[in-house]
Amino acid sequence: GESVGLHLPTLSVQEGDNSIINCAYSNSASDYFIWYKQESGKGPQFIIDIRSNMDKRQGQRVTVLLNKTVKHLSLQIAATQPGDSAVYFCAENIWSGGYQKVTFGTGTKLQVIP
């Protein structure tokens, strides 16, 4: 859903530990999900995606899990590094009227403690 002026939730993780960032999406018709990473002063950067016919997808140090039953998405980052500090957004895509419409979640700020 859309943010309405709330401060971003923050997750603090020790360097080297694993991070889990959660996201609840709103529309059961959503068929494609993306995680973006946004560093301070920069645009969002694609990390990993998953389609609704999958429940898990792995990338380099990142794993996305999709639970359609409870409309929940998570991003797991293994061996978190200082460079992982950023705001992470999940986005859900819905095909509507012949094109995709993207709705971003409110975001979670990840702080990595050295």
Added chain:
Amino acid sequence: NAGVMQNPRHLVRRRGQEARLRCSPMKGHSHVYWYRQLPEEGLKFMVYLQKENIIDESGMPKERFSAEFPKEGPSILRIQQVVRGDSAAYFCASSPLDYTDTQYFGPGTRLTVL
């Protein structure tokens, strides 16, 4: 392959002036999306354009805001008679012609209205 380009990166305007934000999509991309982001918030969809066509402008204010994506040249987001509430980061994203779902973001334009 150069990424999505936006300029200017920073724009300062006084109340009542006009702001013009430019976006050059990635090479080969003919779909452009504009988003607005307030500090500590998520991205809010404004408008989706294809070459010479506005597909969805449901997120754009009816007054003072307009967008175009001409056959030649960058996409332009235009804000007339800016007010302090227009201060935000404006991001442009692009996606390829062939309905590939992922949107790739530019670095954003940070608009400050004095």
